[in-house]
Amino acid sequence: MRSSRVWQRPTLGAVAARAEVSTATVSNALNGTGRLSEATRQRVLAAARELGYAPASISRALARGGTGVLGLTMTTYGDLPVSYTEIPYYAQLSLSAIAAAHERGYLLMVMPCSLSPWMWLNTPLDGVIHVGPRADDPVRSLLRQRGIPMVSNGRPPQPHWGDVWVDTDYEAGLRLLLDHLTEAGARRIGLSLPLHDDEYPHLMERAYASWCAERELPALVEEYASVPDYFTAEQDAVRRLLDRDPRPDAVIGIYSDSGHNILAAARHHGLRVPQDLLVACVSEDPDYATTAPPVTTLSLRPDRVGDEAVDLLIALINARSGVHRHRLVQPVLAPRRSTRRPVRRGNVTP
Amino acid sequence: MRSSRVWQRPTLGAVAARAEVSTATVSNALNGTGRLSEATRQRVLAAARELGYAPASISRALARGGTGVLGLTMTTYGDLPVSYTEIPYYAQLSLSAIAAAHERGYLLMVMPCSLSPWMWLNTPLDGVIHVGPRADDPVRSLLRQRGIPMVSNGRPPQPHWGDVWVDTDYEAGLRLLLDHLTEAGARRIGLSLPLHDDEYPHLMERAYASWCAERELPALVEEYASVPDYFTAEQDAVRRLLDRDPRPDAVIGIYSDSGHNILAAARHHGLRVPQDLLVACVSEDPDYATTAPPVTTLSLRPDRVGDEAVDLLIALINARSGVHRHRLVQPVLAPRRSTRRPVRRGNVTP
Numbered sequence: 001m002r003s004s005r006v007w008q009r010p011t012l013g014a015v016a017a018r019a020e021v022s023t024a025t026v027s028n029a030l031n032g033t034g035r036l037s038e039a040t041r042q043r044v045l046a047a048a049r050e051l052g053y054a055p056a057s058i059s060r061a062l063a064r065g066g067t068g069v070l071g072l073t074m075t076t077y078g079d080l081p082v083s084y085t086e087i088p089y090y091a092q093l094s095l096s097a098i099a100a101a102h103e104r105g106y107l108l109m110v111m112p113c114s115l116s117p118w119m120w121l122n123t124p125l126d127g128v129i130h131v132g133p134r135a136d137d138p139v140r141s142l143l144r145q146r147g148i149p150m151v152s153n154g155r156p157p158q159p160h161w162g163d164v165w166v167d168t169d170y171e172a173g174l175r176l177l178l179d180h181l182t183e184a185g186a187r188r189i190g191l192s193l194p195l196h197d198d199e200y201p202h203l204m205e206r207a208y209a210s211w212c213a214e215r216e217l218p219a220l221v222e223e224y225a226s227v228p229d230y231f232t233a234e235q236d237a238v239r240r241l242l243d244r245d246p247r248p249d250a251v252i253g254i255y256s257d258s259g260h261n262i263l264a265a266a267r268h269h270g271l272r273v274p275q276d277l278l279v280a281c282v283s284e285d286p287d288y289a290t291t292a293p294p295v296t297t298l299s300l301r302p303d304r305v306g307d308e309a310v311d312l313l314i315a316l317i318n319a320r321s322g323v324h325r326h327r328l329v330q331p332v333l334a335p336r337r338s339t340r341r342p343v344r345r346g347n348v349t350p
Numbered sequence: 351m352r353s354s355r356v357w358q359r360p361t362l363g364a365v366a367a368r369a370e371v372s373t374a375t376v377s378n379a380l381n382g383t384g385r386l387s388e389a390t391r392q393r394v395l396a397a398a399r400e401l402g403y404a405p406a407s408i409s410r411a412l413a414r415g416g417t418g419v420l421g422l423t424m425t426t427y428g429d430l431p432v433s434y435t436e437i438p439y440y441a442q443l444s445l446s447a448i449a450a451a452h453e454r455g456y457l458l459m460v461m462p463c464s465l466s467p468w469m470w471l472n473t474p475l476d477g478v479i480h481v482g483p484r485a486d487d488p489v490r491s492l493l494r495q496r497g498i499p500m501v502s503n504g505r506p507p508q509p510h511w512g513d514v515w516v517d518t519d520y521e522a523g524l525r526l527l528l529d530h531l532t533e534a535g536a537r538r539i540g541l542s543l544p545l546h547d548d549e550y551p552h553l554m555e556r557a558y559a560s561w562c563a564e565r566e567l568p569a570l571v572e573e574y575a576s577v578p579d580y581f582t583a584e585q586d587a588v589r590r591l592l593d594r595d596p597r598p599d600a601v602i603g604i605y606s607d608s609g610h611n612i613l614a615a616a617r618h619h620g621l622r623v624p625q626d627l628l629v630a631c632v633s634e635d636p637d638y639a640t641t642a643p644p645v646t647t648l649s650l651r652p653d654r655v656g657d658e659a660v661d662l663l664i665a666l667i668n669a670r671s672g673v674h675r676h677r678l679v680q681p682v683l684a685p686r687r688s689t690r691r692p693v694r695r696g697n698v699t700p
Contacts, residue, residue: 069459083449083452085449091445095435095441095444098444099435099436102433103433107462108459108460109419109457109458109459110448110458112452112457123457286636286639287636289640290639
């Protein structure tokens, strides 16, 4: 009795009625065409999502000479020993981008880190989301040669005129975390910093240095090689931080596994968290809710980034006007026990 | 100085040396060709992964008339109000399938639930992984018409000769969970069961009924409509279970949000978990590690399913011989506080 349900999709009219707009507006909103306010577009997308409406509009993309397929790739970490889809940030980014593409009638293909230039020149794609591009990334010039629309996740290091990107407000995020630590009483916050030619560690280091200078607090940085084994390398870097005299009262890391590495180094030094040391890292890994103790994390909101990047890429493909071509996503802090202000016995200061 | 790293991949020879095989064997293992033992293939894949080797062999697929692209789709739940990639089971399945495809030199595209038959007939694909197929699913007959190799995730309800699938041992999994509950003292285990034309609830119901019959324990089932709002519907079903006299001493659910729903119903009845009621569900959601109390879950191992399905599909595409065409993945139990045997004061029974 429910067997024909798969092909009984809600109609365009049902979406229009729910969003209180015309069917033409629904069509424009879902296809990224026409002149609509972003508020209206968002209302239509919300209505379509609520009703489970999935437009079969890829046929339209094909009709106008497109493929209906978007690509997403991360080429900077071609040297990673695991698939980037196993790292929580990229996993969430990929899944939200797939969902955002489907919602707008496109398909999205997650591409491997390493792909031959020949493939980049020949795989049929309407547009590409390029995650964490470097200035000299060969994929960028190949796609530019082909004239394929491109949205960067992260501001490209040396942006060209016309570059389009979704960026993350790393500086605001790091300040959120550092302010949280000072509120919990930290005055000597150490940073364990990966050496990598990606922009991300450099941006974080600069944001950290300027925050420390403003607050007149010491900048305590130990660097480590991010390949081939950043687990051991980061633990060593944190140990060097903890060997300093006076010792840091907090240590932060900027990679997903940094929290685990800092906890391991603290254990090795016989330090209790948070009593002797506050610990936090930038991560999307839900495991930090159940470590001993649970670790405070800064989320870079890859789900929002994926959604915005797809929206922007489709706008670009369809030459939609009135779209802001540089978008900024704000990180969010998840405070947990590892940064809870230690209760001091005896001389309590106000 | 590290700028050319992206294109400096480890060579085929390096993988061969690490796996202690010839380069021809590496090539066969990665492309799913030739006659190799599964043990050798797995050793080569492990070596390739450790070295970060990603073959650019899609060009080969193109050369032999293929596209190098696999599809993955889930059409049964076309009526879901959210993207299926937002559900932890499908999210993990999709990500592991993408990684497994890349590892073997293929691309994988996650397709939306609802796609027009026209699209299924025209999108270029070498093969498709079909998740949770129904007997009468139109996508199956369309793909069969097109002669596109297909692997089902889940044994199809009325298998054709030649059907290929990766199945999950639901019965063994459910028995694992039910035995765990009886070890914790449960004697009246209630099941909250969704009404859906998918095979999964029916398989679980049958496994539950036969386990109860064997143990001579009462089968306590309450059904609920799985659409449009299964949250409220399941909570109502659990309340009906808890209204029974005598009351169940444990309740289990088979969907990802069932644990949350059962906890909510228990709170409504003023029951403490696990003291008054044991609670568990089938889920991949990491959130259950941090609910109050943390909830015991049965994992169906979507990561393994995705990996096996891709491996099997590529074997099928390349007409690899000696491959077992029906594979079975074993669920795994994650016991947490919600099913810890309540400590009874006074009359302790051995």
